[in-house]
Amino acid sequence: MEKRLGFVGIVVENRKQSAGKINDALTGHGDIIVGRMGLPHLAHDTSVITLIVNATTDEVGTLTGKLGMIDGVSVKSAMSKVSVTDKK
Numbered sequence: 001m002e003k004r005l006g007f008v009g010i011v012v013e014n015r016k017q018s019a020g021k022i023n024d025a026l027t028g029h030g031d032i033i034v035g036r037m038g039l040p041h042l043a044h045d046t047s048v049i050t051l052i053v054n055a056t057t058d059e060v061g062t063l064t065g066k067l068g069m070i071d072g073v074s075v076k077s078a079m080s081k082v083s084v085t086d087k088k
Contacts (some may be wrong), residue, residue, distance in 0.1 A: 001056040007080035008064060010049040013072035015040060022049070025066045032059050053077075054084055058082065064087075 012018050026033065032055035040047040053060060060077050067075045 002083035003039060003054050003085075004012050004079045004082065005084045006055070006077060007059060008051040008053060008060065008067075008077045010051070010067060011074040012047045012049065013045075013074075015045050015047050017071050018072050021070045022067065025063065025070070026051070028054055028066075029059070029063045032063070039080060 010022070012022065018023075026036070032053050033051050034054050035052040036049065038047055038049040055063075060079065064075045064077050066081060067073055
């Protein structure tokens with residue numbers, strides 16, 4: 001399958017309860033993550049995480065599915081229409 005560049009947006013409503021599960025899911029898919037930025041909102045125990053990914057649609061679907069099953073986590077993703085070729 002062809003890899004495409006895209007992003008995954010994650011909104012976390014209960015940081016303290018969800019952080020470990022989120023990090024486990026992200027670590028398990030670290031090979032498709034190109035970049036990660038997280039911004040906590042400590043006063044409300046929430047945060048927003050944005051991932052830049054280079055992956056197939058199946059790989060992104062697996063990651064977003066695992067994240068979406070975590071209580072208090074909302075996930076959205078978008079992928080480019082053009083495939084990205086890995087340079088070696």
